[in-house]
Amino acid sequence: MVENRKFVNKYNFAFIDEATKKEIRRKLLKAIAIPGYQVPYSSPEMPIARGWGTGGLHVTLAIIGPDDVFKIIDQGSDASVNACNLREFVQHMTQVKTTYDTGEATIIQTRHRITEEELKEGQIFVYQVPQPEPLRGVERYENRTRQMHGEADYAKMWVSLYESFVQHGDIMLGAGYPVMVDKRYIMAPSPIPKWDVPNLNQSKALHLFGAGREKRLYAVPPHTIVEPLEFEDVKFHPENFKGIPCYKTGYKKAFLDELYFDDGTQHYVVNDSNFLDKLLEKAAPVQHHNKYLNPSGS
């Protein structure tokens, strides 16, 4: 009997059908060609609800090939629920190799963190973006924000920073600090902490952003200028951990999580789980270089 091979696999490689993948890739190319510009895309149905990482998943599944090595983190951790489930799904649909090792991965999907370890040429960093529109806080209408981006009319955004400084003595923006990409578009870097924002500047890796619920893709190509918005006299600064060390490794120059033990004592631990593991194994991982992490400019 001739075996019907067409339906041996229940799903196409990487779940999404080829025509839709092609559409997403085409939109990604456009996004890379115009750094920081939000490109509308189809945002097809996925087996998870929109707003739970579908944007990142669309990007990953559209670009992944059988030879890729896939890593996924959620708030810096390889082991949290969102990361585990999406890793399992991607692995199931593609049979690619998965890893925890930042250096080994070719595609790293993330929710709300950039890895502490420096990214290399050829790596692709995929973000799950909840709100792609940085101007949403100052302008609620989509047609107006698109026009503002088109004409680089960003005064309202700047006034909101000014207002924040006047009322609180500092620019009170935490995660998702708005950045200017390639001196043209203001972009929401997804809710990464301010600590990670400088690492987008002149990054060697390609950064792709997918907002599934909002149906937008955007990108920061390698070696692109990405500057946090700041005034001439009121500057951007990352989170300050005041020299507190990680309680496990004693490491000071990394983004830290605050922990409370059962006895009520407060401890800090390196947030990036793979970076923490490497520190514990004395592997000496190479960190990003930026002027906030290495003020002397080294």
Next chain:
Amino acid sequence: MIRNEDNWLLRVRDLTKIYGEPNENTLALTGPQFNSNQCPETDSIVACAGISFDLFPGEVLGIVGESGSGKSTVVRLLYFDMEKSAGEAMLRPYQDGQVNILDESNQKKRFIRNHLMGMVYQNPRDGLNFRFTSGGNIAEKLIMAGNLHVAQIRSRASRLLEKTEVPVQRMDDRPASFSGGMQQRVQISKAIANNPPLLFLDEVTTGLDVSVQARVLDLIRELQQDLGIAMIVVSHDLSVIRMLTDRTIVMKNGRIVESGLTDQILQDPQHAYSQLLVSSLL
């Protein structure tokens, strides 16, 4: 100041705004002689048509007329709040007055608006963003002109508020908590923040009580004398026009019916409508 023909600051020619779909008879069938600005054939509304005038540096021009006469439309067209139907306007400081500013791209219009013009609306809610503080509102104008230094923005904003007699300690309060007169003065500070050569005032004192009106008018006159800003003052109130302006245009049904020196128009109005307007002064 020398005021010869070629020294104009703003030159407006045949400015026209029509709502709806006009036909070739629309302009001929509307206007003061028909006492209507609605075309009987097409029902289109002629908000203003054939408006031409020159404004000279430092001069104050008044536009009077009853409500619906198109006077606000004229300044809103010139401040790019609306799209014109036809006509041109040249502004001397912008490319030496060689180009029609009404045909420029949005980006260039915004440059002109932020660097060369200021506008004070009748309703402060049109000119101010009530979600920002009064300082923030002034900052918006300064930021749009490229100033990104907080300390400089704040010192400039406090000087402007001082000049317009708004208590500086209220700089970081929202204009929503201000009185109407104060809101209007914040709006004036914002409008003159970048030292524009041209300022539009659209019914600025309407709705304010008489003593506040007098102070706002005093302020405008002072600014005009100190800074030499050219102004176009729109009002239906002849005493405002008398107090502020050198020259006046009288509008009715979207057309200019009379123009000349303010004193002359008030003393010796020629057109029937101007006569009615002057004689109905309380």
